[in-house]
Amino acid sequence: MEDRIKQSFGKQNLMQTLGAELVSIERGMVKIACSFSDTLTQQHGYFHAGVATSILDSACGYAALSMMPEKAEVLTVEFKVNFLRPADTSKLIAIGKVLKSGKTLVICEGEVYDEAEERLIAKMTATMITINS
Structure with missing residues (x-):
């Protein structure tokens, strides 16, 4: 499972563009993580919401994939994000967790924190779908 997720993550050009990295993989x-860069900011100098959303979507997707059969792939069906404060930090930490895993759909919850994992920046609820390859 861990190797499959690492290989898939390595194919995501957006994650490479953002400089994002896998920090940990567990079942579910x-x-x-994504370190700050001036190229990832919005007009006030904070991380752009699109960066936080992108790494959180991937974290939830890979958490879902960790619960799926070996030959399955994952796609996002939908998500909702609430931003609780500006992303004024040197690093974003996105944590995706599976709430319920079914045969076809996996419901996830995600959170984005600052570099110390103390300040909650955003929360996501997401639905992922199993794609049989």
Whole structure:
């Protein structure tokens, strides 16, 4: 499972563009980090919401994939994000967790924290679908 997720993550050009990295992989939980860069900011100098959303979507997706059969792939069906504060930090830490895993759909919850994992920046609920390859 861990190797499959690492290989898939390595194919995501967006994650490479953002400089995101896999921090940890467990069954039902994945953590992804992204360090600050001026190229990832919005007009006030904070991380852009799109960066936080992208790494959180991937964290939830890979958490879902960790619960799926070996030959399955994952796609996002939908998500909702609430931003609780500006992403004024040197690193974003996105944690995706599976709430309920079914045959076809996997419901996930995700959170984005600051570099110390003390300040909650955003929360996501997401639905992922199993794609049989």
